[in-house]
Amino acid sequence: MTVTQAPPPLPMRDKARDRTAEAAAREGVGGLSPMLTRLAAERATGVLVREGGALYLAGGLVLHAESPYAPGIGTLLTAGGVLPAEEWWRAAGIAGDLPGTARLLLAGGRLTPAALEICHLHALYDAAYFALAPSSSPGRFHYGPAPDADGPLPAVPVAAVEREVLRRRALLHRLWPDALLDGVPLLRSTPVAAPGVTTRQAAVLSLADGVRTAPDIALAQGRRVFPTLVEVRRLAAAGLLGTPPPPGAASPPSELPDVDPHIALLKRVRDALEAL
Amino acid sequence: MPGIDECLLEAMRLPGARGAALVDWTSGLALGVVGEFPGGDAEAAAADVAELARLAAEQPAFAVAPAGDPGPGGPGSTGAADDADPSVEDVIVSNRDGYHLLRFVPAAFDSGAVLHLWLGRAEGNLALARIRLGEMAGRLVLG
Known part of the structure; x- marks a missing residue:
């Protein structure tokens, strides 16, 4: 006589865990960097330096981000032929900082504000993706002076940057x-x-x-x-x-x-x- | 010369405009949003717009046929520098409720930007909106 045994249960995905991860991704609190969350909450001004790059913060906003792995706004503008490289560096040399450089280039009429905004946002989010990548060493924060309020480059709330980094990770993971x-x-x-x-x-x-x-x-x-x-x-x-x-x-x-x-x-x- | 928000506000002045956004079609990021968004979720709408724009931009069937070349997209195709801009100009989707206009923004750099305008069906004037959106996209980056 043959005894049919019920097959062993199939392994189930832990849906609860998946949901929590998804919810965390949506909320933008996925433990990207507890330090960043804290700095945003206290509206600190300065530079957060992590292994993959740096975030320039002021009043809960990300003004700018840099990473050795992401071409900066200058590279994006000059490589495409929008702007001769000498012109970018001349403006950067006179102004000394990014908002000043942007203002000079706008005043010179070489760029539309939208072109600058688009390039800036691209450079910011690309650098943030690497700056907020999982790292083995802790980040450091250097408090700095408040930047001038009416810069020509758009700043982005810290939470929006965190959410976007998580969304990009998920997008790449799906591919x-x-x-x-x-x-x-x-x-x-x-x-x-x-x-x-x-x-x-x-x-x-x-x-x-x-x-x-x-x-x-x-x-x-x-x-x-x-x-x-x-x-x-x-x-x-x-x-x-x-x-x-x-x-x-x-x-x-x-x-x-x-x-x-x-x-x-x-x-x-x-x-x-x-x-x- | 306009910034992103000024351009979107200008698009919103078109008859029947319900929402306008500038979307990066390579990542699905909304670079700027004004007005309503289809489905009520700006991020999800931007991701959908990016998906459609990418499909239109990458399918060889919609590309401009280069003279004397069988077509782009083959394994042997070389990476020319001129592919930062897709040759597709716009994509139009209509439904019972309204129109969606996607207009690729021409740029000399790797902008990946596409303007998305949502028009109500009753008040929207698709032909006018298409012409105006094309002009706005042209001015946005190239000045």
Whole structure:
């Protein structure tokens, strides 16, 4: 006689935990940086320096953000040919600070206010993404003098910046759940049935040489870093981009198992499932 | 020369305008918002606008065919510097209730900006709004 046993229950996702994480992401209180939350609450003025970059704060607002991984407003404006680099640096040299530089360029009529605002917001959010990335060392805060109130560049509430950073993390995670790709050298891989790529993606692929990281590629193009991160994740999901093998490993062309597209595909599926 | 908010307020003066936003279509971030937002959630609306704009901008079928080239988007296509601007100018969505106009903002830098105007169906004048929004988008960054 056969006894049918009830199959073991399938593992369930912890929906409560997922919901809490989602709610936290929505509220903008996801423990991005407890220090930042505290500084915003006390409306401190100064610079918060973290491993991935710095946030300039005043009265609960983020005035500006910088990161070595994100091209700044000057790079964005000059690389696209909107402004000759000498002109940017001359203005920066005379003014000494970012709002002053912006004011000089506006007064010179070389830029529309909207162009400056758009570039500034892009640079701010891109740098904030890296500045608020998980870090191993604690941040430091340097109190500073209050900036002039009527600067030409828009400031953003701290909570809005936190929410946007979390939204961007979630967006990238949905595309391809491997946050390491934000900072490691990238190498294009050669799948057998390569899907078509957009011009932007082709430009990213052509610069992925096994040495450059995603921020390096953005800098080389004079482009914003976040769209580059998006393209890198999409290309990784398509199997067109990966990380080079560690130096000790066999050189990639002689590595037999990866040549079989089915195995490469299965590996990608496995990696994606494991990363969920 | 206008800033983002002045441009959006100008768009709101068009007949039937219910809401206007400047959205970064590469990230889904709302760079500026004025008036109502479809669904009542500015962030969600901006993300939806970005999704639609990205689709329109990236599909080879909607790109301007370059002379003597089979089309962009193939694996062999080279990264030209002129792709910061998509060749699509605008996207129009209509429903029983209103019109949505998405207008890509031409810029020499990597702006990724798209103007979104929401018009009420009864009062909105789609043809007029399309022309005006095009002018505003052109002035916004290029001056």
